[in-house]
Amino acid sequence: MTQSDHPLLKGLTPPQREAVMHAGGPMLVLAAAGSGKTRVITRRIAWLIQSGAAPWSIMALTFTNKAAGEMRERVTELILGPAPEDADPESPRFVRGLTVTTFHALCARLLRRYAEEANLPGVKPDFTIYPTSDQLAIIKQAVKDADLSTTNWAPRSVLSAISAAKNELVTARQYEANAVDFYHKTIAKLYAAYERGMHRAGAVDFDDLLLLTATMLRDNASIRGACQDRWRHLLIDEYQDTNKAQFEIARLLAGDGRPADELADMPGVEADTSTRTGPDICVVGDPDQAIYGWRGADLSNILDFETQFPGARVVKLGQNFRSTAPILGAADTLIKRNKQRKDKPLFTDRDGGERVTAVLCRDEHHESNLIADWFTNLHENAGVPWREMAVFYRTNALSRVMEESLRTARIPYVIARGTAFYEREEVRDALSYLRVVANQADDVSLGRIVNKPTRGLGKTSLDRIALLAGREGLPMFEALRRAPETGAAPGAVKSAARFVQLIDDWTGAGSFMGASVSGTLAELVGRVIDESGLSAHYRKVANASGAESDEERLDNLDELVSSARDFEAEFDPLADPIADEADPLDMDAPFDPDAEAPAVPVPPLLAMLRAFLESVALVADADATDPDQGAVTLMTLHAAKGLEFDAAAMIGLEEGLLPHSRAFESEAELEEERRLAFVGITRARKLLHMTSARYRTVRGATERTIPSRFLSEVGTDHVVTSDQSDAWDDVDQTTDQPRERSYDRGAAVRGDLDRVREQRRQISATASDLAREEYPEGCTVRHPQFGEGRVMRVMGGQHARAVVRFASVGEKTLVLEYARLRRVR
DNA sequence: AGAGGCAATTTTTTT
DNA sequence: AATTGCCTCT
Numbered sequence: 001m002t003q004s005d006h007p008l009l010k011g012l013t014p015p016q017r018e019a020v021m022h023a024g025g026p027m028l029v030l031a032a033a034g035s036g037k038t039r040v041i042t043r044r045i046a047w048l049i050q051s052g053a054a055p056w057s058i059m060a061l062t063f064t065n066k067a068a069g070e071m072r073e074r075v076t077e078l079i080l081g082p083a084p085e086d087a088d089p090e091s092p093r094f095v096r097g098l099t100v101t102t103f104h105a106l107c108a109r110l111l112r113r114y115a116e117e118a119n120l121p122g123v124k125p126d127f128t129i130y131p132t133s134d135q136l137a138i139i140k141q142a143v144k145d146a147d148l149s150t151t152n153w154a155p156r157s158v159l160s161a162i163s164a165a166k167n168e169l170v171t172a173r174q175y176e177a178n179a180v181d182f183y184h185k186t187i188a189k190l191y192a193a194y195e196r197g198m199h200r201a202g203a204v205d206f207d208d209l210l211l212l213t214a215t216m217l218r219d220n221a222s223i224r225g226a227c228q229d230r231w232r233h234l235l236i237d238e239y240q241d242t243n244k245a246q247f248e249i250a251r252l253l254a255g256d257g258r259p260a261d262e263l264a265d266m267p268g269v270e271a272d273t274s275t276r277t278g279p280d281i282c283v284v285g286d287p288d289q290a291i292y293g294w295r296g297a298d299l300s301n302i303l304d305f306e307t308q309f310p311g312a313r314v315v316k317l318g319q320n321f322r323s324t325a326p327i328l329g330a331a332d333t334l335i336k337r338n339k340q341r342k343d344k345p346l347f348t349d350r351d352g353g354e355r356v357t358a359v360l361c362r363d364e365h366h367e368s369n370l371i372a373d374w375f376t377n378l379h380e381n382a383g384v385p386w387r388e389m390a391v392f393y394r395t396n397a398l399s400r401v402m403e404e405s406l407r408t409a410r411i412p413y414v415i416a417r418g419t420a421f422y423e424r425e426e427v428r429d430a431l432s433y434l435r436v437v438a439n440q441a442d443d444v445s446l447g448r449i450v451n452k453p454t455r456g457l458g459k460t461s462l463d464r465i466a467l468l469a470g471r472e473g474l475p476m477f478e479a480l481r482r483a484p485e486t487g488a489a490p491g492a493v494k495s496a497a498r499f500v501q502l503i504d505d506w507t508g509a510g511s512f513m514g515a516s517v518s519g520t521l522a523e524l525v526g527r528v529i530d531e532s533g534l535s536a537h538y539r540k541v542a543n544a545s546g547a548e549s550d551e552e553r554l555d556n557l558d559e560l561v562s563s564a565r566d567f568e569a570e571f572d573p574l575a576d577p578i579a580d581e582a583d584p585l586d587m588d589a590p591f592d593p594d595a596e597a598p599a600v601p602v603p604p605l606l607a608m609l610r611a612f613l614e615s616v617a618l619v620a621d622a623d624a625t626d627p628d629q630g631a632v633t634l635m636t637l638h639a640a641k642g643l644e645f646d647a648a649a650m651i652g653l654e655e656g657l658l659p660h661s662r663a664f665e666s667e668a669e670l671e672e673e674r675r676l677a678f679v680g681i682t683r684a685r686k687l688l689h690m691t692s693a694r695y696r697t698v699r700g701a702t703e704r705t706i707p708s709r710f711l712s713e714v715g716t717d718h719v720v721t722s723d724q725s726d727a728w729d730d731v732d733q734t735t736d737q738p739r740e741r742s743y744d745r746g747a748a749v750r751g752d753l754d755r756v757r758e759q760r761r762q763i764s765a766t767a768s769d770l771a772r773e774e775y776p777e778g779c780t781v782r783h784p785q786f787g788e789g790r791v792m793r794v795m796g797g798q799h800a801r802a803v804v805r806f807a808s809v810g811e812k813t814l815v816l817e818y819a820r821l822r823r824v825r
Numbered sequence: 826a827g828a829g830g831c832a833a834t835t836t837t838t839t840t
Numbered sequence: 841a842a843t844t845g846c847c848t849c850t
Contacts, residue, residue, distance in 0.1 A: 063840075104840050132839090156836065206840045295839065395837050400841090419839085451826095458826045620840060638838050660837055676838080699835070700841045 008043050008050065008078065012036075019315045020044045022282065024233075026254075026309035028302070029284040032346045033331070033682035034322030034644070037284050041235055042071055044282065046078035048233055049095070056097030057232040059253070063241060064620040065102055067642055071237070072100040099231065103246055104618050107209040111216070112610075114223045118216040122199030123208075126439050126610065129617035130203045133423075134444045135159055135194075138201070142193035146186075153190070161187045162194060166207035167243045167296030169214060200475065202441040210245035217252035228255040232280060238642070239285030239305075243296035251308070254279035278311055287342065288335050291638060291676050293668070303342075318345040320682075322644055324353025327688050329718035331681040337713050338671045356681075356688045358653075358711050360723040363695045363702075364398075368405035370724075371649045374689060375411055375632060378647055386412055388646035390633040392680045394658040397698070398651060399634050406632065416635035418624035422616055426538060426553040430560055431616065433528045437506050438609050441475040450476070450499060453537035457499065461492035477503070502531065521608045522565035529557050567612050637680045648684035650677070653692040653708035677710045690714075694725035 009017050016036055019029050020043045031037035041060065049055055062068045072094065077083070079095050099106070108129065115123045130138070139155040139162075165175050172195050176188035198204065204212065217224045234254050236242070242250070256279060285302050293299070306312045320328055325348055332346045361367040371391060378384040391402055399415055406413045421427060429452060432445035440446075451457040464486040469479035479486075483496035506528060519527075529535050538553045622639040633645070637658075652658060659673035681688060692707045711721070779791050781804060789806035805811045 102840075154836095160836080209840085292839080294837085397837085397841090454827065456826080460826085618840065622839090636838065657837090662837065697841085 008047050012039075012043070013317075013319060015315050015317050016040050019282075019317070020047050022313060022315070024280040025278040026280075026305070026312035027282045028239075028305045028312055028314045029282065029317060030302075030314065030344065031284050031286055031317040032320060032344065033286060033289060033679070034320040035317035036321055037237075037286075037317065038071065038074070038642075040317070041237060041282075041284055042074040042078060045071075045075045045098070045100075045235065049079060049098075053233060054097065055095045056099070056230065058235070059099040059101075059106075059231040059233070060235040060237070061101065061103050061106065061250075062237045063102060064622045064642075065105070065618065066620070066623040066625065067237060068100050068102055068105075072098070075100065102618065103242075103249070104206060104209050105614075107213040107249070108614050108618065110213050110227070111204070111209065114216060114220075115212075118220045118223055120212055120216060122195070123204060123212060124202055126202060128201070128203045128435050128439045128442045128445070129209070129614060130198070130201075130205050130444065131419075131617060132159070134203070135205050137444045137447075138197040138203075139190065139194055142190050142197055145193060146189055148186070148190075153186070158187065158190050158194075162191050163205075163207050164296060165191065166205075166211045167245055169211060169245055169248065171211075200441065200473075201443045202439045203444070207245070210243070210249065214245045214248040214252065217249060224252055224255070227253055234279070234281045236281070236283045237285075238289075239283035240287050240290040240299060240302045241285070241292045241297045242301045243298055244301075245296075247298070247301045247308075250281065250283075254281040254309075278309060281309065288338075288344075288675055289641060289679050291641065291672060291679060293672050316344065318347060320346055320348045322685055323348070323682060324686055325350060326353050326355045326718035327681060327684050327686075330356045330688070330714040331678050333715040333718070334674060334681065334710060334713050335678045338674055340668065340671055354687055356690065356714070356719045358690045358692075358714075358719050358721040360707060360721070360725045361691055361693045362725045364401045364652075364693045364697065365405070366724070367651055367691045367693045368402045369409075370691065371402065371651065371689065372405040372409040372411060374649070375406075375647070376409055378687070379411075384646055386630050386632050389648070390635065390640070390643070390645040390683070391649045391651060392635060392637050392640050392683065393651050394637055394660060394676070395652075396636060398657075402634060402651065406634075412629075412631040414624070414629055414631045414633055416621055416625045416633060416639045418619045418621045420621075420624075421556070421559070422619065424553070424556055426534065427556050427560055429534055430525070430529050430532075430557055431613070433532050433534070434525065434609060435613060436477065436503060437524075437528065438606065438613055440477040440503070440507075443469075443476045446476050449532070450480070453533045455499060455533070456491050456495040458492070461486075461488040461496070464488045465496065505531075519605065520565070521568045521605065521612055522561050524605060524609065525564040526561045529561065564612060567615060568608060571608065571611065637676045640683050641679050644683050644685055646685045647687040647689075648680070649689040649691065650680045651691050652696070653677075653690050653711050654696065655706040655708055657696075657705075658708050658710065674710065674713075677708075681714070690719075 009020060012020065013036075016039070019027065019040045022044070029037070029040060031040070045058055045060060048058055060068075060071055062071060075098065076093050076095055080093055083093060101109075111120075111123060111127070112125045115125050115127070136155045136159060139158050140150060143150050143153050143155060143158065165171075170178075172188065172192040175184075175191050179185040179188040198208075217227065231253060234250065236250055283302070283305060287299060287302055290297060290299050290302075301308075306314065323331075328346055328348055335341070335346075336343065359367075359370060361370060375386075375389050378389065379386060391399075393399060393402070396417070403413065403415070422431065429449055432449040435442050435445040436449065450462065461483075465479045465483055465488060466476065468474070468482060468486050469476050472479070474482075477500070480496045480500050483493045486493075488496070506524070535554065535557055538557065620639075621636070622642075625633055625635065625639070625643065633643075637650075650658075655661075658677060659670055663669035663673045681690075690711060692711060693705060695702050696705050697703075777791055777793060780788060781791055781802075782788050789804040791802050792805050792811065793803040803811060
């Protein structure tokens, strides 16, 4: 078989092949948007394995779980072949020992495994990962303790200062040493206090995961050595988004590479030995898609790669296989405006394709209706599946109006907000209980649930107990045990004892790892939700008001149990980068893709709980996009990176939104905004709509807007612009009030004004019929506040109304347009 | 102690 | 508009 016939090289361009086959040593793949970057990485991993590299010697790092999951899946298919139809979902297919994960998840695992050995200050293996909201709680306390006002020292900005420092690998001590003025000295003080608070709670934050891992690898030769011995091949995706800490981790993991002779027997490799030195680190990225400068990403990591890894091979992938020529043309014209940029070709060999459209709309409702109609049209007339459509926006707030329009148009949609579920009050409460179970020093979580549902532990008593905790340097939970000493009210003391007993029951009084607490993770989660009184609490509320939100809360708690069950079922101990501890891999055995996975001892419940909480802490918004869903996807431009759709809409192209007003100050940030727009444009395969609204209501105030500079910067060769913002008079001149906002939406897309006017005349006439059709008398509906009710009467006219009799509040007359009614059953 | 109401305030993006 | 925090009332 000649090389080019190799199945892993099939259909690849010469530069893609070069990257896949690269013999080893540092390599930088500059991959333009849509140039088959993921393909190259996955094929390279498969290539390495087929060339004799052990799967467990390969590590691929991504930024989101979703990207990691997809990569893992694609490598599995390349190695094991496509999944059989009758595949047992219970026994997941995976390439044993291969590490494909996110930076953060890798760091979490490494820290749990090595924190004790490395003797990192304040980090125990049972650490909790604090999300931003919990970080803020610690900072707020630190600000208060320092007798500063949270007005002058907004926790949010203090946090970003600390975070920025951590991303630069600056510790609290170093920060203090460098602080010269009052501001920096104060931040230094707060940084130190924050660290103390985190240590006390046994918590680390997202930045710590990276910082501590980098420090650990740097300062501890034996741990570094162990990692370098294990992972000989390192691949990093989206390298343009790495920050200094991530660069350090990559550099330390890559080490100095292996002796050249280890590579000598790789088949299909050119006899070019000059490239066979240095660490086998392969990074893939595109400087034009760098959009995370604000969280410390450092473009010099990719720009200076050749300096940092001497002798690096550079492969450029410029040919785009994704988008039509007009879309690429628009993207290219736009990105050329950036001054801080190495120009690189972006080309396709395909002709044709529809031009990009830019539409200036009247307001955000017009805008979202326009998109909804476009989608409907594509779906019904062009047969484009819903899942091939997406809406991108700069800020999450823009999703709301879009949702409304999609709902009205009965278009199925999903919002890519992976974290949303875990941010819900009831879910956070349940997780807080679980986190206290996993780590009893977690004071922030404890504080949230110690009296929820209320169990007679009020502020006064808790303050007294907190005093004891502060005096003796105890975690709150320990202080609760000693409540009798605090002189708290007898009732409160009793409550404290009951609470302590509750937690102790779940943990087997600290003997968690023993056999005293058995069962599955899902059982534990269910038990905690139940015995904590949370479910009873919400059930009571739900029964009392019948409101949707409370029923929903119960459902969400159930869903948390199911997600625990799923996690347990899918938990793959061998996918764990440190699995070799629990189940030593036979490093010398030849890799056999068909070998049965060995029976792995079920991890103890506590380990499972920690792994579950960790996975929950590390979910990304982008993880929530599910390509199998038959639904339009709504997401931020940031979450869109790495994805592609047949038809995409970018909304809110206005000065202040995209580019965002916070970026006006600096040229560098403006260029990042431009890259963000570039990322959005290049997500579209065939059709792209860009819209801007003449008026937009933000935080309750309607403002006149200015169309984004990017709309003109995409040029006119590939883009058709139409101004529909004044296609009709929407304001009644006599009262200066807006008239009912209705227009023919299909016609608006086509810009057919006569039809618009005709349709408008008809709309009010048919409104009542439509309303009756949608809400026939006697049907049951649900209102977000009032709960379920029965429709008694429907009235038409300009603002169709319905009289609804609610169980909770009696009869109400609701304007259908505004009352977010939903039919039940 | 705890719930509910009112006022103030708003990081844009995320692991 | 919506969330969050503070304060009052029961």
